[in-house]
Amino acid sequence: MSLVRKFMTVGGATLGSRFFGFAREMLMAAALGTGPMADAFYAAFRFPNLFRRLFAEGAFNAAFVPLFAKEIEGGGKEAAKRFSEEVFGVLFTVLLLITIVMELAMPLIVRTVIAPGFEAGSEKYEVTVKLAIVMFPYLMCMSLTAMLSGMLNSLHHYFAAAVAPIFLNVMMIAALGYGLYTGADPLATAWYLSWGVLVAGLLQMAVLYVGVRAAGMSIGFKRPRMTPNVKRLLVLAFPAAITGGITQINQLIGQMIASTKEGAISALQYADRIYQLPLGVVGIAVGVVLLPELSRALRAGHHVEASNIQNRSLEFSLFLTLPAAAAIWVLSDEIIRVVYEHGAFNQATTATVAGILAIYGLGLPGFVMIKALNPGFFAREDTKTPMRFTMVSVAANCALALSLFPFFAERGIATAEVVSGWITTTLLFVTLVRRGHFEVERAFVWRLVRLVIAAGVMAAVLEHASIYAAPYISPKSGLIEEVLTVLALISLAMVIYFGVAFAIGGASLGMLRRNMKRKADTPAVAADQPPQD
Numbered sequence: 001m002s003l004v005r006k007f008m009t010v011g012g013a014t015l016g017s018r019f020f021g022f023a024r025e026m027l028m029a030a031a032l033g034t035g036p037m038a039d040a041f042y043a044a045f046r047f048p049n050l051f052r053r054l055f056a057e058g059a060f061n062a063a064f065v066p067l068f069a070k071e072i073e074g075g076g077k078e079a080a081k082r083f084s085e086e087v088f089g090v091l092f093t094v095l096l097l098i099t100i101v102m103e104l105a106m107p108l109i110v111r112t113v114i115a116p117g118f119e120a121g122s123e124k125y126e127v128t129v130k131l132a133i134v135m136f137p138y139l140m141c142m143s144l145t146a147m148l149s150g151m152l153n154s155l156h157h158y159f160a161a162a163v164a165p166i167f168l169n170v171m172m173i174a175a176l177g178y179g180l181y182t183g184a185d186p187l188a189t190a191w192y193l194s195w196g197v198l199v200a201g202l203l204q205m206a207v208l209y210v211g212v213r214a215a216g217m218s219i220g221f222k223r224p225r226m227t228p229n230v231k232r233l234l235v236l237a238f239p240a241a242i243t244g245g246i247t248q249i250n251q252l253i254g255q256m257i258a259s260t261k262e263g264a265i266s267a268l269q270y271a272d273r274i275y276q277l278p279l280g281v282v283g284i285a286v287g288v289v290l291l292p293e294l295s296r297a298l299r300a301g302h303h304v305e306a307s308n309i310q311n312r313s314l315e316f317s318l319f320l321t322l323p324a325a326a327a328i329w330v331l332s333d334e335i336i337r338v339v340y341e342h343g344a345f346n347q348a349t350t351a352t353v354a355g356i357l358a359i360y361g362l363g364l365p366g367f368v369m370i371k372a373l374n375p376g377f378f379a380r381e382d383t384k385t386p387m388r389f390t391m392v393s394v395a396a397n398c399a400l401a402l403s404l405f406p407f408f409a410e411r412g413i414a415t416a417e418v419v420s421g422w423i424t425t426t427l428l429f430v431t432l433v434r435r436g437h438f439e440v441e442r443a444f445v446w447r448l449v450r451l452v453i454a455a456g457v458m459a460a461v462l463e464h465a466s467i468y469a470a471p472y473i474s475p476k477s478g479l480i481e482e483v484l485t486v487l488a489l490i491s492l493a494m495v496i497y498f499g500v501a502f503a504i505g506g507a508s509l510g511m512l513r514r515n516m517k518r519k520a521d522t523p524a525v526a527a528d529q530p531p532q533d
Helices: 004-033 038-112 124-134 137-156 160-162 166-182 186-214 229-246 246-258 262-298 301-338 347-378 382-407 411-435 442-472 479-502 508-515
Strands: none
Touching: 004 038, 004 160, 004 186, 004 301, 038 124, 038 137, 038 186, 038 229, 038 347, 124 186, 124 301, 137 160, 137 186, 137 382, 160 186, 160 229, 160 347, 166 186, 166 229, 166 411, 229 301, 229 382, 229 442, 246 382, 246 411, 262 301, 301 347, 301 442, 301 479, 347 411, 382 411, 442 479, 442 508
């Protein structure tokens, strides 16, 4: 299967999950709006979600996958199975201890870390503590799920791991639907959501365990032991956890600052959900596929192939991300109105969230490039360099968020996140090039310039078209009319962007055909030939 086909497999499954996520957020907006229970739930959920990204997805995608690939390359599936069981025993034990400690300390954690702006003793504070206690075991489920995902990705079984997050959205939609159907108050709805999150974690873990067994590898629990392989994993995992969770770290900092303003946390969350669609479909798909493919190529000594894989990955990412960023910037108002402006979500809230979303759109290419550039370090078992860049980014985010929030409120926090993201992107890219680990092809640079031009033309046309579409996307319009109008604008944007991109040479059918046919696992002889694109 070609590299691009693998991206499409993961991206397609992620797209399905994101659409379910949209349905979930629309129901959330209708049921809770940006009220105190929405702030309480999102604040409580952000904490286990942050740990999931730090110690599950970030750490394991960066540390476990290259080591697992090395075991397969050196000793076959049996060696990889032994390594997985060693890791599973240690991981399960450590997670159990973390969960117990965090559950006992949750009131202190909410008061000092999750939402220091919530007044201690208030209903919102008390509810946040209780919801966080219910949802924190989700971390344990998802960390074990991340390990199983890493195994499946290394075995080139991408679909099951990519589709598993749908269960979270399905369970939360079921909880929200039940709450709306029964007329439950916001507090009861928040409780339904919290238990739905925990059940979803158990379901995801069960589905991926079945997937691993179907891939021909079953693992059992072994007494935790600090073997050399486990020690190596931990050495790589700590900095990888910090690096992989850069977006979540910055969002947590933003949440801590935003907790001083009513409704700010949920406003940031609603905007985040929209831009996560292209970030998930493109960025996560590229990151998930690229790391095992790059690890395998480097282990086999195919350095030219590795450089080619990175170029194709970055090219594919920007080909789809640039128009998405431009469309989000121009159509942020229209998108938020159609997706969220129902029930408790009013026009004033739409204006606030749309402003945040437009700013996030400017950072989208940078966030996606981080997903495509990090594997260049992780595949070489270098997790410390990206961690140093992450610390620089976090410092910049803190300084900017604290400086801008008093003047621009939520938009200041979004601006800080975007600037810190571009700082990380720049540092990663420059370092890879300087070390000779990433050779930028001249053809890639010319295509990129033309794609930027195509995205600019598309944005200008959209800006003009949105003026004529405004009467059909107003508070007086019906939902169906609004949806059809936004879909028409998006369709126009796609026609303009792809038409201009192909017309001026930013893309070509030949390039797409070659990328669709090119195997990621080409033979060594082929891999050492220079790329022809």
